[in-house]
Amino acid sequence: EFKTGSLLLIVPKNWREPENDLLKKHEAWIYKKHSEITKALSGVKQKTLNRGRSEDAFKAYVRQHASKYFGELKVSARALRFRQMKSKWASCTSKMITINTLLRFLPARLINYVLYHEIVHLKERKHNKRFWHLVEKNFKNIQSKEKDLMSYWFLIQKKVRGVDMFTAKEKKNLIQAGGVVSTHFSI
Numbered sequence: 001e002f003k004t005g006s007l008l009l010i011v012p013k014n015w016r017e018p019e020n021d022l023l024k025k026h027e028a029w030i031y032k033k034h035s036e037i038t039k040a041l042s043g044v045k046q047k048t049l050n051r052g053r054s055e056d057a058f059k060a061y062v063r064q065h066a067s068k069y070f071g072e073l074k075v076s077a078r079a080l081r082f083r084q085m086k087s088k089w090a091s092c093t094s095k096m097i098t099i100n101t102l103l104r105f106l107p108a109r110l111i112n113y114v115l116y117h118e119i120v121h122l123k124e125r126k127h128n129k130r131f132w133h134l135v136e137k138n139f140k141n142i143q144s145k146e147k148d149l150m151s152y153w154f155l156i157q158k159k160v161r162g163v164d165m166f167t168a169k170e171k172k173n174l175i176q177a178g179g180v181v182s183t184h185f186s187i
Helices: 021-024 027-047 056-074 101-106 107-119 129-138 142-161 170-175
Strands: 005-010 079-082 090-093 094-099 179-186
Touching: 005 021, 005 056, 005 079, 021 027, 027 101, 027 142, 056 107, 079 179, 094 107, 101 107, 101 129, 101 142, 107 129, 129 142
Parallel strands: 079 094
Antiparallel strands: 005 179, 090 094
């Protein structure tokens, strides 16, 4: 996991390979992610959170736009759920879309993008060429939106949640789930 600017190495209980070998094997990915996170953190200073949108207003907004997007894409979902999520903005599984309630602090253009992205998954499960083509029909400059989402993610973790992504309790839960949590490796 590499979500806070530090690398948290999580390996299975019976992992035999030395940590340093694993880090060396994935060194290019680690540096690429570090660079992306550094850029996202520098972008936080230009971002502000929309604290004026209530959770009820946010849910109504999302439901209204979801209905519109379902019609445009000719798809339907079994359910549209809302909950505060710890590691993603939204998800789509088995025709069920879950929206992170923390999205309410973001600009409408990013809420719309995340919602549309998830609804497109009802048509195309994987992030393949067809998927991105469908998303790009409604949303241009996807890379810029993704970078903005990453910057907002770090801003929200600090300003709204007030916690790092992995608290001591979360690390304990990871260990109990069968993973071994190594130390944080800062780059």
